[in-house]
Every structure is written in C-alpha cells, then in structure tokens.
Amino acid sequence: MGIALTRVFVTRSVNPLKISMLDEISWHGSGATRSGAHVFVSNIHPPNVNYFSNMEVPLSLSPALQNLPFRPTQTHESRHWNSLIKHHTKLKDDHAILDTYTKMESSGILPDTATLPLVLKACGRLQAIDRGKKLHNAVLDTDLVSDIRVQTALVDFYSKCGMLMNAHKVFDEMTDRDVVSWNAMISGCVGCFEYLQALILFARMQNGNLKANSVTVVELLRACGELFELRLGKEIHGYCLRHGLFNSNPHVDTSLMGFYLKCAPSVASLVFEMLDSRNSISWNTMISGYVNHGDYLKSLELFISMLIEGFECDSVTMLVVIKACAEYGNLELGMQVHQLVIKFGYSNMHIINALMNMYNKFADFRSSYELFNSILTKDVALWNSMLSCSIESGFIDESVSILTEMQLDDIQINERTLVIILRLCAHLSNGLVNGKSLHAYAFKIGKEKNTYVGNSLVNMYALFNRVEDATRVFTKIKVSDVISYNVFISGLVYNKLKFQAWEMFIQMLDLEIKPNSQTVTSILAAFDSGEFFNVGRSIHGYVMKCGVQIDASLNTALTEMYINCEDEETGRGLFEKYPDKDLISWNSLLSTYIKNNQEEKALILFHRMISRVKPTIVTIINVLSLYTQLSNLPQGRCLHAYTLRRFSSLDRDLSLANAFITMYARCGSLEYAEKVFNSLPETDIVSWNAMIAGYGMHGCGDDAMMTFSKMVKEGIKPTQVTFVSALSACSHSGMIHKGLVLFHSMVQDFCITPERVHYACLVDLLARGGLLNEAKDVIETMPMAPDASTWRALIGACRIYSDTHMAKSAFENLIELEPTNAGNYVLLSNIYAANGLWSEVKNLRLIVKNKGLKKPAGRSWIVNKSKLYFFAAGDKTHAQSDKIYKKLTFLLTSVKEMGYVPDLRWVLHDADDERKLARVSSHSEKLAIAFGLISVNGGSPILITKNLRICGDCHEFSKYVSKLTKRIIILRDASRFHHFVDGSCSCKDYW
C-alpha cells in the first residue's frame, strides 16, 4: 500500500507527495500557519475583499461595445436574442443561455431588463463567476444598473457564488428595494450559512414597513432551523397562520415541517396531519425527517402509506427510502425499491450512490460495484462511495486502484475523499507515511481545519502514537464537534495520557459540547485502577444526571471501570441488570476478570456464557489466556477440541492459532505447541515469536536459535519482540556468546534500534555469564535510563557470583525506581544472607517493617483431573490436608537423609530458627509437590505453577524429590520453567 498509494499520487498532476515534502518542513513553522489561515479563509468563507478590487475587468465598457455604436433601443436582432434566452430558460438549459449571451455580447448587444436577470441566474447556477462579473461590469454605465430587477439578480448571482460581500455591496447601493430584493439578500445570507445575518436583515426589512411574503418566511424558517431558534420559528409559524400563508403555499408548509423536524420533531407530524393538500415533496420531507432521527421503521411505514394513498413517488422518495431500507436492515424492501427505480427510470447519480451504499451494508460488494459501473457520468461523491465500499469490504489493493482511476478520470478529490483514505491509512501498519502526505495535501487545499478532515487526522496520528501531531491538528480544527473530542480523547487514552484525556473532557463540558455515550466510553477506559475510583464514579453520576444514553458498550465500560477500580459488586450489578447484553459485554467482563486475576469468577462466567450465547474467537482467545495464566493444560486441550468443533479448524484465524501455541508452551507442553505450529498452512511473525519464546522459557536455547534461523530463512522479518524472546532464550540457556552475536546482528543485519527491553536482556545475558562489570558498563552507556527490571537482572546475577558490593549499588538504583516493591528487598537480603552479612540483613528487615511493605503472597497450584488446587504457605484448608502434610514430612525426612539441608535464609521476616524452619517447610511449592505426588497418576510429570519466582530452598528440595521419587516435576515460576529430573534442574541453577 505504501508504495502503491505514493505511485498513484506521483503519476498525477495533483501531487500531494511533492507538497508533503515542502510542507512537512513548513507547517510546523509559524510562516506556514499564516499562509494556511489565508487558504482556509478563501476556501470556506466568501472572500473578505473590496467589491471593486474584485473586478477583473476595468470599470469601462467591454472592448466589443467600445467599437460599436451603442444601441439602446430594441432592434429586431436584440429581440431575437432575448427571446432565445427566454426559450432556453424555459428548457432549464443554463449552458445554452450562456452560449447565447456570448453571441449577443460579441454582437455588441446587451440583454434587456427582463433577460439580464435570466442570464445572471444561469451564471449563479453554473458558478460562472467570471461571466457574471463581466456582465455586471458591462452594465455599469447603462441604465440597466439602476433597474431593481437587475440589481436583485446581481445580489442573487453574487450570493450564489459565495461572494456575499459583493452581494451586500450591490444591495446597499440600491435606492429602491422591494420584497423581492430583500428576499434575494436574505436568501443569499442563508445560502452562505450566515443565518444570523439573515435574521438581522429581516429586522431591517420590517423597519422599512415591508411585509414578509411566503419566500421570506421560507428563508427565515431555514435560518431558524439551522440556529435551533425554536421560539422565533414558532412566531413565524404564527405569522403564517395570521397572514394566510399556511395551507396556501406548499413551500411554506414544507418549510414549516422541515423547521420543526429540526427543532421539535413531534410538531412536524402534527403540521403534516393538518395539511389540506400534500405533494410528493411534503411526503419526502416527513419520510426523510424520520430517517434523520433514526426512526427507520416509521419512515418506511410512511412510505407505504404514501403508496396506499396513491401519491406518486419521485426520485427523492426513492433515495430516502433506499437509505431507510439500508439502515433498517430490510434488503428485500430495498431490492423492491431498486426495481421501482429501474421501472421509473430514476437512475441518477444520487440514487446509484444510495443503492451502492445499501448493497454494501448488506455485504454485497458485487452489486455495489456493478451499480457503479452501470452509470457513465460519475462525480466525486460516487467515487467516494466506491472507495469506502471497497475499503469496508477489505479490498485494500482494489481501493488503491480506484484511487488511481479517480485521478486518471481527473476527478478533483474533496474533503470526504481525504477522510475516507485517512481512515484506510490509520488501519494500515505502514499508513503513517501516506497519512502524512494526505495531511500535507489537506493543508495545501485549505482543508486541514475542516472538522471532518481534522477529526480523521487526529485519529490517524493518535493511532500511530503521534500524540504531538494529533494535538497540533486538534487545536487547529476551526469548529470542533463531539466527534473531534471523542477521537482526541480516545486517542489520548490509547496513548495512556489519562490526565490530558480528562482535561479534554472538562474542556468539552466548559465549551458546552455535550458528551455522548462514546465520549464517556472512551474516557472511562482511562480509569483502570483503584486510585481513579472517585473520578470514575463521578462520570457515572454525570451519565445518570445528564441522561447520556447507556448503550451496551457504555454499560460495558462502566462495568469494567468499577471492576478495575476494585468495586466488583457495583460493576457486576451493572452487567447483570443490563437487559441487552451482547457478545461484547460477555467478552469484556470475562477479560476484565482475567486481567484482574479473578480466575474462578472468569471461569464461572465463561461456563454461564456458553450456555446462553455462542462464544466468538475473541472469547476463545480470552479464555485461552486464562488457561495459560493458570497452566491449565487439560482445560486448554478441551478448549482446543471445542474450538475445532465450533470453527472447524484453527486456520481461519492466525491469532487464534497463535494463542494456542502460547497456551501449550506456557502450560508446559512444547510438544503440543510444535504440533499446532507445524499444522498451520500459513504462519505470521507472532507464530514464530511464540515458538521462540516457548523454547526460551523451557531452557531450550538451541531450539530457539534454530527456530530463529529457520524463520529468517523463510523470509519472515524478525521484529523487536522476536529479539526480546531470542535474547532471553540465550540468557536462560547460558548461551552468552550466541546472545551477543544476536544482539549485534539485530542492529547490523536487521536494522532494529535496541530499546530498553533489549538492553535489559543484554544486561541479563552478560551478568548471568559472570561478566558483571560488562553488564554494568551496558547499563551506564545505554542511550536511555535503565528500568527496574534491568537493575533486577544485575542484582540477580550478583547473587550467583556473590558480589555484595555491586548488588548494593544496583539495589540503590532499583529502589529509587520501585520504592515500594518488597520483592526487591528480599532479593538483596538473600544476597547478604548468603554471604553471612547478618547485620545488613537485619537492617533491611527493619526498613521493610518500618515502611510497612508486604511481599505479595506466594501461591502455587496444580491441576489434577481438570481441577485447580491452590496452596499458600502453611495452608491447611485443603480437604486432604492431613495426607498432604504427612507426605511432606516423609519427603522432608527422606531428602534430608540424602543431604538436603533446609535453607532458612529464604525467610525474610524476623523469627527464631524453629519458626523459620516451620515456615520454609510449608512453602506453597512444597505443599503442591506433596499433593501432586499423592494425586497425580504415576508416570506423568507433576506440573506446578507458582505466581512468584521459586524459592531457593524449594528449588533444592524439588531436585532431591525428583531423585528420590523418580518423578519428573515441572515447575513454572514467574520467569521460566524448571524441569526437575533425577536430582537436577533444567535451569542448571541458573535462574
């Protein structure tokens, strides 16, 4: 896509890429901002320039007229031209009017008072600015210029062309004004979105004792509708009733309905009921009113009544009804309307466009495509639809060629095109480059500050983690709407900038932009831990107070917020009470429980869920991550079988297959992980990463490296993630040299800039290998500040090599980063203890005690016959507790005879030796092993999982037990797998 999109632009005359190079440098500078602002003003607003300076032709007679004697009287010739223009006007052929006028001009004949307005009108409709101005110029020295009809036509022409200042100028210079000229000026303002200006003009008109007629009323109602001026609109309604304008002029009737549909929808249907006579336009107004309010059923019912009452529907009816069918989800009716369209021959661009979008909504891309090809003249809107249809259907390459064709057809792309392509860029991994060129292009054509374009740019930048760029664009948007704030807030939350997101939410309230359910859903995602409980709850309060509609996703967000903020009961209550729980509600509660380590609740929920709704791939991946966390291999295998039944294979979704690979590897079964991996017809980088990480954590460094080489050989490019797994695999297997080579190769051959994690891996690798000083060098010279895990890696190695001095200095750095992590103190204490520095040990204990720090409770568990058995240190809650302790006592006695000596240094809390011995003898790992030996069938390995890193004493103990019982014990701790076989461990005591 990256290259292709570039190519599209490069081949055409409009070349955003070229622009981007210039503007990427300049739009950050202040100079560009000024010129940008100018571009913006001239594009969106009518230019604020002097009327006369805008005249291209000097204020004199045109050259043709100068050479000819002026002929003011109606000749036979001029009568012929004038009547010809009138004829073309009747036929609504604007081009013919202008052509005729050109011929007239070259004969030196001016149109008469009656004809000139017709020509100006045609100029206005065709946006023929130059022709109109020239015409104005030509009549300046004639009597025509003081004719009220001509002046009115000029007002109309200028406002139609967006040159409101010029219109005002002509209007202000009029000596005599009638209702029609006032109307023209008012209508001009409304046409240029200057609604307030229109109302002010109306006030001026009333001062001049002129009465509003039906035309005035129609324009005023539109202005009131746009300004949500309900009161003034109602007064105008009253005026219509008093002056007999209601039920006598269909324009007025329809405008009233249109106004009420905007400001007070229920009144609109009352007005409609009261109409003496209806036409297709009044029906269409009502139908489209319902569509705009999202009441598609009502709109379709109204359409049916229209047919029953025998009204003829026109192409607009079709258009609106097609949209209603699409939104309501009624393909059958939509296709019937399509047949009507064909029958009546209404195949214009609008209709084709609506039909394309309808079919695409029903996932029928083919029909959309055929419709698109069925029409010969296509405007930019049609192309835009084609683009968004193909993107929506996932045809990325095709949409690029559509873009190419668009450029080949010389279609001038507009802001909607930009929005559509920007959305595509935002979703392509390499879309940032193209997104930036589109930004430059938007800037160039003065659309950067457009609300829609700005919103899309903000979204695109935020998704590429370019918060600064997103912020810059956001602040430049001229008129920010709810969507601008939604996009920006969710972008900030996505980039973990919670505080800024909250500030934006407050700003939005200050500016009285009412947050909708999506705003709240986005901001709630920021409040994901206990400290945000109050602010999260206040948002819930806001939702209730201000009546923000609670849809399924908002309810889900509220539920998640409460559970993340440790108020599970309220969260759960919201979930249970919500009537329209969808799959997303179930999936997200499930994943929230999993994230918050509420495994049992998650499992119960999953079983309840599958009895009610059909789980999706997302559900499976969620539950898999739960089984992975829990090392629940038997359940993982069951889920594998279930998934094969439900989705027939894993091939359909690679992320699903990859989740299975990870699950098997982390549940201790490399064999099954390999089986899944080898069965895949296609693999991606994640599959390979999962295998490399799997080998690494089991201490199979050679397999990890072989997999790495194989992957590179198959042409798959390793990512940063790959190197984290591969480097730590080397580290865990003591392959120092290979690891160093790999690190080098990452930079040299794969052009990957090492990040913090990679340096952490490097430090770990060197330090474990005994190269403590080299490791320290890395820490001191790495380009970014080391994080806690880097220092921890160094301290861990200091334990193996008994370097208390370095351990201490590393520790000081570590607690600066993590002052409240009790585990860090344990780490140092163990090193002091191992080296007999008892006073230091005591000192550390005191610090921990004074600070009130607590080590998280150690938990070990084991799966037996698909059931989980959890153990804490000294746990006696298990049903077979007596048997377990009996077995443990037996094991302890036996291994002591083999040479095992309990190592009391692993008890941090101060106590006498006897208590320490009791404590270390009932560690959760030991209890789990004892239970495993009495419950797991002989022969199969005993698989134990621990939430923290294994205790050193338990590690020794496990080695002896494996020798004593001739059983394989596989223990997964927080950092890796330990395979205990016949008295030794796969980690080679190297952990």
Next chain:
DNA sequence: CTAGGGTTAG
C-alpha cells in the same frame, strides 16, 4: 427571491 436528496470518526 422559495420546500425534500447521495459520499465524511471507531
């Protein structure tokens, strides 16, 4: 001088 209409966020 005037009423209803297609393509635009995640």
